[in-house]
Amino acid sequence: MQTSNKSLYDVIIIGAGINGCTSAYFLHKAGLKVALVDKKGVASGGSGAAGAFISPKISKEGILKEIMETAHLEALKFYTEFFPEYTLQKPLLHISKTSEEGGILKSFKNETLLNLTQLDENTEVLLSDEAKNAESICFSKGAVVDAQGVCHALVKGIDFYKHEVQSLHYEENIWNVGNLRASHVVLSIGAYPKIIPLPYLTLRGIWGHRIDIQTSTVLPTILHHYVSISPTSQENIMAIGATHNVHYTPSESEPYNVEEGRRELLEKASRTVNLKNVKIIRDYAGLRSGSNDYIPLLGSLVDAQATLNLHPQLQYGRSVASSEFVNYPNVTMINGSGGYGFVLAPYLASRLRDYLVNKESLDERLSPARFFARWIKRKK
Ligand SMILES: Cc1cc2nc3c(=O)[nH]c(=O)nc-3n(C[C@H](O)[C@H](O)[C@H](O)COP(=O)(O)OP(=O)(O)OC[C@H]3O[C@@H](n4cnc5c(N)ncnc54)[C@H](O)[C@@H]3O)c2cc1C
Structure with missing residues (x-):
C-alpha cells in the first residue's frame, strides 16, 4: 500500500468488485475524494468471473420483484449510456x-x-x-456487459490501493485503514471474510x-x-x-x-x-x-456487542426499535447481490451516493439491521 501523509479521503471503499467500482464512480462524480482498496486488484473477485448479463429476475409480486425491475431498467440505461x-x-x-x-x-x-x-x-x-x-x-x-472492462472503466481517475484490509480502527471521528484515513468507509467485500464483527450476518x-x-x-x-x-x-x-x-x-x-x-x-x-x-x-x-433472503444489502451495520451492552433486555426477549440499535459510525455495506451484481450495482450505488452526498435516507428494506433483529430472536 502506498504511504503518504496526505492520504485523507472522504470515503474509503474496501473491495473493488462491481459494487465497489460503481460506488467509487458515483461518489467520485459527486465530488467526494475516494480511495478504493482491494487485496488483489480491480474485478479480481466474483465480478471478474461474471457473465455479466443484465437480465430481469423472474419473481412473484413483492419487494424483490419491485427492486429487481427498477434495478434492471436503471442498469440498462446506465451501461448503454x-x-x-x-x-x-x-x-x-x-x-x-x-x-x-x-x-x-x-x-x-x-x-x-x-x-x-x-x-x-x-x-x-x-x-x-x-x-x-x-x-x-x-x-x-x-x-x-464486459465485466472486467466496465469495472476498470468505472474507476478511471480514482486512487486505487492494493492492500488486504485486516481490520478497521476508528479514532476521533476518522476511520484508519492501513495508512489511509477517511470519515466514511464503504464495505463491498462480497463473500470474503468480514473485517469487523458482524455475528448476525451470513453471506452465502x-x-x-x-x-x-x-x-x-x-x-x-x-x-x-x-x-x-x-x-x-x-x-x-x-x-x-x-x-x-x-x-x-x-x-x-x-x-x-x-x-x-x-x-x-x-x-x-x-x-x-x-x-x-x-x-x-x-x-x-x-x-x-x-443474502439469506435474496434481497441485497445496502445500509449501516449494527455493532452487536455495543447494542447488547446498551440494551441487555434484548437477550431476555424484549424488543427494541431498530432506531435504538448502535451502528458502527459511518460505515455502509453494499453486498448480497447474488447472481445479479451487475444488474443491481447502479441501483445500489446511486442510492449510496444520494445518502452520502444528498443526505437522503436509505431504503430500510435493504438494511443489514434486519438480520440483527432476526439473530436476536433466534438467540432467545
Ligand atoms: C460465474 C459467475 C457468473 C455471474 N454472472 C452474472 C450475471 O450474468 N449478471 C449479474 O448481474 N451478475 C452475475 N454474477 C454475480 C456477480 O458477479 C456478483 O453479484 C458480483 O460480482 C458481486 O460483486 P461485489 O462487488 O459485491 O463482490 P466481488 O466482486 O466478489 O468483490 C469483492 C472484492 O472485495 C475484495 N476484498 C475482500 N476482502 C477484502 C479485504 N479484506 N481487503 C481488501 N479487499 C478485499 C476482493 O478481492 C474482491 O475483489 C456472476 C457471478 C459469477 C461468479
Missing part, C-alpha cells in the same frame, strides 16, 4: 425450466413493467424442441463457473434457460454461464474440477440450442455473495 463500448444490447428470451416456473412466468408477463417483444425467426429455428415448447417470455431489451458464497466459446452458430438473442447463452461484443464468441454451487468453496484440499464444470455448461446449453463447431476458449470462476 455511459459505457456503450463495454455493453452489447440484444433482445432476451427467458425460457422456463419447469411447469411451476412456467406458471410464475405467465403471471409475470401480465404484471411486468418491462417491454416485451416477439421472438425473431432466426433465433426460433435454433431452439431445441424442449425450449420451443416451454413457457417463455421475450424482453425487447437485455444486455451483456455461491460458486459459479462460466465459459467463452467459439462457434459458427450466429445467435441474435440472449437466451436464459438452464444456463445463459449469449453473443458477446467479440465476433464468433459466445458466453455460456454459469454453474451454481452453494456447497463448494475452492481450497487446496478440494481444487475446482474445470472439466466437470465445462461438461455441465455444454450439456445444459445443448438442451436449449444446437451450437455448431464449439471450441472452449476461456474459463472464468468465482464466488457470488448471496
Whole structure:
C-alpha cells in the first residue's frame, strides 16, 4: 500500500468488485475524494468471473420483484449510456425450466413493467424442441456487459490501493485503514471474510463457473434457460454461464474440477440450442455473495456487542426499535447481490451516493439491521 501523509479521503471503499467500482464512480462524480482498496486488484473477485448479463429476475409480486425491475431498467440505461463500448444490447428470451416456473412466468408477463417483444425467426429455428415448447417470455431489451472492462472503466481517475484490509480502527471521528484515513468507509467485500464483527450476518458464497466459446452458430438473442447463452461484443464468441454451487468453496484440499464444470455448461446449453463447431476458449470462476433472503444489502451495520451492552433486555426477549440499535459510525455495506451484481450495482450505488452526498435516507428494506433483529430472536 502506498504511504503518504496526505492520504485523507472522504470515503474509503474496501473491495473493488462491481459494487465497489460503481460506488467509487458515483461518489467520485459527486465530488467526494475516494480511495478504493482491494487485496488483489480491480474485478479480481466474483465480478471478474461474471457473465455479466443484465437480465430481469423472474419473481412473484413483492419487494424483490419491485427492486429487481427498477434495478434492471436503471442498469440498462446506465451501461448503454455511459459505457456503450463495454455493453452489447440484444433482445432476451427467458425460457422456463419447469411447469411451476412456467406458471410464475405467465403471471409475470401480465404484471411486468418491462417491454416485451416477439421472438425473431432466426433465433426460433435454433431452439431445441424442449425450449420451443416451454413457457417463455421475450424482453425487447437485455444486455451483456464486459465485466472486467466496465469495472476498470468505472474507476478511471480514482486512487486505487492494493492492500488486504485486516481490520478497521476508528479514532476521533476518522476511520484508519492501513495508512489511509477517511470519515466514511464503504464495505463491498462480497463473500470474503468480514473485517469487523458482524455475528448476525451470513453471506452465502455461491460458486459459479462460466465459459467463452467459439462457434459458427450466429445467435441474435440472449437466451436464459438452464444456463445463459449469449453473443458477446467479440465476433464468433459466445458466453455460456454459469454453474451454481452453494456447497463448494475452492481450497487446496478440494481444487475446482474445470472439466466437470465445462461438461455441465455444454450439456445444459445443448438442451436449449444446437451450437455448431464449439471450441472452449476461456474459463472464468468465482464466488457470488448471496443474502439469506435474496434481497441485497445496502445500509449501516449494527455493532452487536455495543447494542447488547446498551440494551441487555434484548437477550431476555424484549424488543427494541431498530432506531435504538448502535451502528458502527459511518460505515455502509453494499453486498448480497447474488447472481445479479451487475444488474443491481447502479441501483445500489446511486442510492449510496444520494445518502452520502444528498443526505437522503436509505431504503430500510435493504438494511443489514434486519438480520440483527432476526439473530436476536433466534438467540432467545
Ligand atoms: C460465474 C459467475 C457468473 C455471474 N454472472 C452474472 C450475471 O450474468 N449478471 C449479474 O448481474 N451478475 C452475475 N454474477 C454475480 C456477480 O458477479 C456478483 O453479484 C458480483 O460480482 C458481486 O460483486 P461485489 O462487488 O459485491 O463482490 P466481488 O466482486 O466478489 O468483490 C469483492 C472484492 O472485495 C475484495 N476484498 C475482500 N476482502 C477484502 C479485504 N479484506 N481487503 C481488501 N479487499 C478485499 C476482493 O478481492 C474482491 O475483489 C456472476 C457471478 C459469477 C461468479
